[in-house]
Structure formats: structure tokens, C-alpha cells
Amino acid sequence: MFEQQLINGLTLGMIYALIAVGYTMVYGVIQLINFAHGEIFMLSAFLAVTFITVFGLPIYVVIFMTMGCCALIGVMLDIFAYRPLRQSPRLAALITAIGMSIFLQNLAMIIWGSRPRPFVQEALPAFLRTPALSFGEATVSWLQLTIFGTASLLMIILFLIINKTRVGTAMRALSQNRTGAALMGINVNRVISFTFALGSSMGAVAGIMVAIYYNTLYPTMGYVAGVKAFAAAVLGGIGSVPGAMIGGIILGIAEALGAGYISSLYRDGIAYAVMIAVIIFRPSGILGKSTVEKV
Amino acid sequence: MNILEIDSLTMRFGGLLALADVSFNTVKGEILGLIGPNGAGKSTMFNCISGVLKPTGGDMFFETSGRKMRINGYKPEKMTYFGVARTFQNVRLFTALTVLDNVRIGRHCRTKANFFGAVFRTRSQKEEEQKIVDDSMNWLKFVGLEKYVFYTAGGLSYGFQRKLEIARSLATEPSLLLLDEPAAGMNPKETRDLVDLIHRISDLGITVILIEHDMKLVMSICKRLVVLDHGVKIAQGGPREIRQNPKVVEAYLGRGAADA
Amino acid sequence: MIGKFWLKVVLTCSLLLILSSPALADTIRIAVASPFTGALAAYGDNVKAGVTLKVDKINAQGGIDGKQIRVEWMDEQCEPREAATVSSRIAQNRNIVGVVGHLCSSAHLAALPSYLRHGVPVVAPTTTAVSISEQTKDRNGKTWAFRVVYRDDYQGEFLAQYVSEILGLKNIAVFYENNDYGIGLKDAFVNKAQELGLNIVGQEAYVGGASDFTPQLTRLRGRNPDGLFISGYYPEGALIAGQAQNLGMNVTKFGADGFDNVDYITLAGSAAENTYLTVPFLADVAEGDAIEFLENFRERFGREADWMSVNAYDAAGILLQAIAEAGPDRAKIRESIASINSPENAYQGIAGSTYFNDVGDTLKPAFVKMVKDGQFVAAPVQMD
């Protein structure tokens, strides 16, 4: 039973990690908690289902299309909501982020209705639901394996983008010092847009995977998942991409074990409690570094 | 006799050494100039003394209410309470509040009304409020801003903002005042007023440490100067000595200038 | 600035006054209070559909005494505070002569004080909470609130009996939603089950709106049950069924009326197979008007009617029958409804006959449905 809880937690954690990198990258470059990120995660699930049911596209194509759409939504979000507020106090940007989150959530409710709906099972290969491995009492399904594989692959790609490409270097420069980066000839707004696009497309994959894994999608799904992913980002050290990955996995496992062994009713509370504890006792998280305000 | 003693103070930010083993004293009542080229560590020194930064090494001693104490690691508000007040390189005012309110906030650490006083408007709270206004008005008159009492601080001209910041720091009743580039951006007339103001502050018995790039101003009002370069103290002494010190000339004008 | 502010307050209030002022009196108005937005809007839609069919039918027949029936749709999002606001609005509007609602027991409980104080007859289509029975009378001992559905304790006990006697299961795992419905139902079930000698191997709770139930299911799986009682609503129930299947937990599942929605099968897919549930209404044993209703419903809304629509249809029917008998007068309508108090003068609705006891509760038989080949069908054996 413990092994099974661990495997379930790991699956959950991989998904949190994918959402959390979106929070952490955006926070890294513009120091903003993008509350609407959870909504992008939700929109991706709905878009994917719409593409499949309306256009009858195969799932592999749909994943890439959804990633593209969500990247676009993320960039638009930045351009229309956040960019005008770059010079404003942070309070204004935070309130805008919350406002956008509520706006998108209700927009989805108007477009797709508030009823939960299942993912289109016919679009998926049938073997996904069958067990792939089993040891002792625990089983790992092909779906879980696929989630591990996809998430790990995306993390590696992300890591390479950030560390090996020009735009990745620019992103890192930006998170160190925005003015300095601008003086060095970096097109700040373009890099920020790229960051939103990258984070949103990661969130998009997470959204589709959650919808498939739990076989359900509903307009409020982004709210709780978003907060938990943010907690994961905080746990790993906000602004740190490897931190977000580690934080997501730890949180997923903690949640599954906590729900299995402590109290299933407080499972959402576990994420919040971890987050509050980290913020109080180690605000820099596992891999983050503390910063000093320049006077 | 010394109001402030800095003893081999070191401040390290990660790999960057902003202050390295800097030592100097400040005599009570003097106007000390702290000079050096950009990035020399002057503002970092102010931040350490005023408690904004905690130095990574060395000691700072400050004489407060007749007692000499080590002040490393105290918070800014505590340092203000001990009697260290400061202004900032880029003026930091409460821009949305009125000129009077800015100075009244300066009176914060010398007053003590609390929530209950505020809500029940006790006699002592009312008297204290009256006194805060009177004191604030005195300081505004002292710097010459009594005509702008009800203006919004953000709407003042740059020179007036500088003066307001000085008035606000004076309102905290300091024994040591740290002025960070007070003349920056001022026209000659305003600079002349400023010199006069600094003298009048000194006449009140307040020790002043001054960071300034305007050498003419510094040389004219400081009896003693400390020169920093790249976090190291390179010279100390009267204006004449400093002007002729080859290290200082080199620091300001670059290597070779001193030889020439 | 203060002046501006008060000006706004007064303008707002006068606007509200205008909006809530009486309309033309050639219609009879009733209110339907349910969640039409929010998480439970889907259920509200079912109620809306049922009432719409009934009202349209009466209106097509010329209304009551030549007056058309107009329905005020009052959205309370299933939130008690909203429900209290809505009920006070309804009570205040003297043109509204009766209410069909509310959907959720908690909202119903919060709304009742206003109805009782002002004397508004209420017929609830779906509120099964036991505690409502204590809140239906006003200060003078008159019952204003009625319901056309059985109580949770009844269906919980019924289920325990059915599981034990008909399905012959022995080791039952209980998975309940941590809310009034889930707990009330579960408690009645567990008590009766223990009385009947069933072995309750484990009880786990979940929070409504959650999407991952694997930790609890993993625990329950470890106890080797042969039956899983899911005490909650279908959206979570479908996910639970699916995730239980993924965990290799292929046991008989059963639930109560909260499962009766085709979306249960749509959401759970093949995992829904072999689920039993109690319902106050069974299409397969329907006859007469009920068959006509089901056809009309399918035609009009493009989906199968569930018991909520059926009960809403009957609740509206009872209210409208009382209006027809007593005229548009709240107190007389109440008397008319309260007089339906014995099997002899019961209201013959599409969900069978309905009559009320002293506190406005009704005794109705429960039916059992099951999922077979992706369809709801009547269970092969019913119990009386």
C-alpha cells in the first residue's frame, strides 16, 4: 500500500512540477505571482477536448496545438494585463493577476458550462489504462508511465532551453537585474513574453495530463491545482526552475502520503501548511536564494 | 569625545567586497566628509551605520545617552531611536502625504501614543498631537518650508524635497545626521542655502557626516575628510592634505594623473 | 465626498425599489429557488427543466382561471447566505404565491426562517436532510414547508437492507462525502448495516469538488471489501468509480439518489458498470403521465430526465394544484397543500402518489437502478 501511495504521489508531483515551473519562471523575470497561470492550465484541458471533439484531430496533434494556443494566451495575458503595470507598485500587478484569474475562470464557465465533463476516452490509445508494471500490491499503469516520461522529457528540454540557448541566458540575466539586462541590449519585453509562452505551454501539457489522468475537466480545476503548484514553487525556492521540479515532486508525494496516512480531509491543507511553514521558516525554499533590496 | 567609531568594518555581498577593513572615527560636533568615486562604498557605509545593512565583519560603536555601545546588527528604527538619522541618495519621501505629515512621521520615535490613545482621544494623546505639530512646524521653519505645509510632498521641487527630507530626519532628534549627496541636482542658489543649512544644523550640536560629489562644497564645510575607494579607506585628514594626497588624485582622475 | 456616497446609496436603493415593485397582475407568479450558477448549477438545471415542463403544460391548457403562470428563477448558488437573501426577496414580493425549492438542504435550512415568518408555502423537490423536519413550522404550529422526496435516513436504511438481502454482499467499504448529505446517508446506512450483521471494513471521507481519490481508495482496497458504498454525488462518484477501476478494485459499487444522472455513466465510462443506486423514481416502471413526461423531456432538452426533474415536476404540480384550488393566496395555498395528508387524497404525480405528514415530510418508496452496458436499467430485483 505504501508503494502504491508513493507511485500515485509521484504522478501527482510530476504534474505539479510542470505547473510550478510556469509560476517560478514568471516570478523569476518579473517578480509577479501570476495567479492566472492555474487558469491557463484549466483552459488547456478544455481546448484539448474541444479540438478533439470539434475538429476530430488525433491526440498527438492536439497536444501541440494546445501548447501553442496556451502559449499565445499566456503572451496575451502579459501584453494586455501585466505589461502596462510594469512600473506600477507590485500590489497593482498582484490584484490584476487575481482579477484575470477570476475573469478567465468565469469566461470558461460561460463558454463550456459549469458541468464537469469527461476527457474524450476514444481519442486515447486503449493500452494507457492497462497496468504496465506491478510489484507487490502496487501497480503502475501505462498512463502513469507516460506521465512520468512526458514530464521528465519536458523538464529536460526546459533545462536545456534555460541553460544552453541565447534566450535562456537572457531570461537568467533578466531575473538577476532587469535594468542591467536592458542595458546589455536584451529586448526585455520579448524575453518576458517568451517566458510566459514557455511557462504556459508547460502548464498546457499538465492540464491535458490531469484531464486524462482523472478523466475530468471543469472550469474551477485551475484554482486548487494552481495554488498547490505555487506552493510547490515556493517549496523549491521561487525563481528556481530545478527547485520547482523538486518542490512539485515532494509536494505530490507529501500530499498522497498525508491523505493516505494522516487525514484525507485535510489533503489540500497539507499543501497550504507546507507552503506556510516554508515561507515562515525558510522563505528562500530548498534551492532559492534570498535577495536584498537595494537602497 | 568620539560619537562614532568604525573599526575595521567589512561588508561582503556574495563575492563582492563592498567595504574592506574600513576604520575611522567621528568627533562629536564635527562635519565629516565621506568622499570617493562612484562605487567606492560610501552609501554602503551609511547603510551599515543606519542599520539598513548588517556588516559582515568589524565593529561600529556609537555614543548614545552618554554610553558607548556596539551597534552592529541593530534595525534602522532602533538606530533612529539611538540618535542616528539619515537622508537618501535618491530622495525617499512619503510622496502621497503632505509635507507636514512627512515631518510628523519623523516625530514617530520620540512620541508614544498607541491604539487606545488614538481611538479614545485621551488628553495625553491630544497634547502629544499638538506638540508633534508644533515641533514639526519648527523644523519646517528651520529648513524654510513653512509656506508649503499642506502641499503634497511629491509635488515639491527637487530642492525642496531634499530640504523636506532633512527636516524629516531632524525631527527624529538625532545626535548624528548622515546626509547622502544632499546637493545633487541643486542649482547654485539652492546649494548656497544648503551650506547655510548644514552649518545651522551643526550649530545645534548635531554631528554631521556628509557624502558629496561637489568637492567645492565638501572642502568648504568639512574640517576633516575620509576618502574611500573600492571599499578601502585610502586617505583621511583636512581638506588641504586630501587635495594633495596622490592616492586620492589617482582614485578620482585615474592612474597617471598623479604622476603628471 | 460623503454627499456623493450617500447619493449613490439612495439612488441604488430607489433603483432596487423600482425593480422589485409589483408587475402587472394578470399572471400568477411562483418562484423557483435553486442554484443556477456555481458548482451545482447542473442540478439546478434539472430542477428548472422539470418545472418548465409542468408550467408550460398548464399554460398551454390556458393557465389557472385564465391566468398564465410566470416563474421567477431565483439563483442562490446553493449558498446559505445567498439563499437567505433570495428567500427574503421572495417573501417580500407579495405577487409570488409559492415556491419550488431549494435544491440543497443547507440552503433550504437557511431560507426557511424567512418563508415561515412571512407565510410562504414551499415545496422542496430534492432536500433529503433529516434536520429539515424540525424547521417546517411557524410560531403558530402551521407547516409551511413540504417536500416530495424521502429523507436520507430512509434511503440509507433501505440501501443497507438491499445490499444485505438482495445483493448478498458481506464486507462493505464506505466512502462518503464530508457534507450533510454524505454524512447523513452514511450514518443511516452504517447503523442499519451493523444491525443486519454486515461487516463495515473501512470508512473514508472525501471533500466535494476533489478530483483525486486514490489515497483513500488505496487504503480501502487494502481491506479487501466486496462492496463499495459511495455516499455522495455523481461527479465525484464517477471519478471514484474510474479511479477504483484503475487501482484494480473491481467490486460492486452502490450509491443513493445523488448518483442518478446520466453524466455518471458519461464521466465514469466502463467503470460505471455494476453500480446500484436508489432513486425516488424509475423510468422503467413509469406509466401513464410519466411516460409522456419522459418523452417530452427528451424531446425538449435532448437528454434523459433524472429524478430531480421528475420531483421538480411533481413539486410544481402540487403547488399549482393548490393554487388552482385555493386561488392565488399564500395562506389558502398552504392549507390546500397541508390537507394532502392521507393516501386517500394523495397527489398523483409521475413519481407515484405523494401525501404529507404533520411536518411536511413524505413517505415514498425507493427504487433500485443499476448500470448495465452503459445504460441505467431497473435492477432485476426490487424490494418493497
Add this chain to the structure above:
Amino acid sequence: MNISLKTALKYLLLGAVLLYPLFAFSSEYVLHVMVLIMVYMVLAMGLNIVPGFCGLLDLGYVGFYGIGAYTAGLLTIHFGLSFWVIIPLAALNGAIWGVLLGAPTLRLTGDYFAIVTFGFSELVVLFLTNEIWLTRGPLGLPGIDPVIIDLTWLSTLIHPEWIWYWEFIGLRPYFYLGLIMVALVYVIMSRMEDSRLGRAWFAIREDSIAASSCGVNLLTYKVIGFAISAAIGAVGGAFLARWTMFLSPDMFKFWESFLILCMVVLGGLGNFKGSLAGAAVLIALGEILRIVLPQLGLPTETRFLAYGLIMVLMMRFKPMGFFPAIATQSQKNPILIKLKKELGSSS
């Protein structure tokens, strides 16, 4: 002359509102909405202290509202305490939680604080939902007594025949009780704003480093602000409990925090008088939209959409709200009026 007309109009309107419940044509529904507005006025004024005065985003305000409400509800049910005793107890409980949460987290930057408060309010809801032995969980807490004024002890002293026992039935007494509550909180807010405390808060909001170098202890004053704000939220909750006589955890979801924040932003961050307008406008707007939207053929969800959009547009075009003035209360202080006169005569 112009001014006196304006003042007269102001008092006329105020009088009309005050007397409204006594008129025969007064509608219970309008009264209900007005009492609801008053509850939100109190909440919005209280919340304004944190984001408005101190410049910190508080997303968990509803947690304190819930703590206050359940404190009042449980004390009433289990101990039968009087409303007048419960109000200070609820405020105290709110303030204690404010200090417990604020003291460790307010040293952090504003973003972290925002998310911690969010987590806190979610934890409060989880606690209220799951601790069934205490709160009855999602079943809700019914049967809370209404507010009672019991002066029988006094009447026995004066005239034993008199029965001075008055139970609040219907909305009229709550309307006036609500007015008193709003007025009291208003006075407290205005006095705090025009004091050493209020100035310290505004200093923190304007520039925290400059504030601390003026001798303001940042942490202490943030915690004080947070605790007072929490206490006011708890008072609002206690009133709600005794008014609706029913509580359930659903009433304290995050959405409420957002709504109250909306009111504060609309009325002006830092202007507590604006919060009054914000509360009135948004609650009334909600009621109007509830009626109007279906008639326009729009789903009722649109109103939530509208609130989200309002926030975004406000931040973009009117970040200080419709009434941006802050710290204006001191202008009414006799000390400053006197000073103004002196300055006017000297120049």
C-alpha cells in the same frame, strides 16, 4: 450658501436612509440588502487597513470573518453569551489569530504575505468543514439566537413590573444595529488614520525603508495593522452570525475575500470612506445584475466575469480607485484647522 445647501442635502439623504425602515412602503428585501451592505462596509473598512494603509495584499481576510462568525455562533449556542459580550470576544479572537499569523509572516515581502494569507483562509475553511465535533462541518451551524437586549436586571432595580427584554425580530432592529456598527468602525478608522498609528502605516505603505529610518518599527506596526484589521473582520462575522442565525463553511470561501478586496480597490486603496461606497456599489450591483442579466439573455455567471474585469481595468486606469485621497482625516483635526488659520493670517 452653496455649501450649506450641499450640507442640507447630505443630511436630508442621511435622514431618509435612517428613517427608511420606519416607512410603511419599506421593503424587507431592500432592508436585507442594506443590512448586507453594512456588513460589507465594516469588512471593507477593516480590510482597507492592510492593502490600503500598509500596502500589503491580504487574500485571506475572509478567514478572520469566519473566525469571528464561528466564535460568535459557538459562544451563543454553547454558553448563551450575550451579543454585547461576544463582540469584544470575537474581536479579540480575530486579533489573536491576526498576531499569530502576522508576526512570523509579515517580515517577508508582500507577495509571500499575500499567498500565506490565502493559504490561511483556505485552512480556516478546511478546519470549519472538517472539525465536525466543533462546527458541525458542512451541515452548518443553525439555531444561533438573534441579538437580545436584556435589561431585566436594571428594571428589577427600578420597577420590577417592567420587562426590559427585547429580542431582535425581523430586519429593522438589525438595520439600526448595523448602522451603529458601521458608525463605530467608521469613527475608529478615522481616529486611527489621524494619529501616530495611521501615519506610521501610511509611511510603511509609501516607503518602508524611509519609514524604518524615521523610527517606525515595520514588523510591529504591520502586525498591529493586521491584527486590528482581523479584529474588525471578526466583528463583521459576529454580527453576521447573530443576524443570519445560520453559519456554514461555504460562507467563507476565497470568493468573499476577492469581493471585499474589489470593494476596497473600487473605493480607493487607503481611503476607508471610499470602501463604504465600494461596498454599497458592489453589493447593489450584484443584486441588480442578478435581475438584469437573465433579462438580457446573459448567464448569471457574467457578473463574476464583470467583477474580475473591473479589478483588471481599475488597476490599469484608476489604480488608486475612484476616491484616491488618502490620509485626509487629519484635515478635520482641530489642531490642523487652527494651524491653517494661523498660517493663513500670517501670510
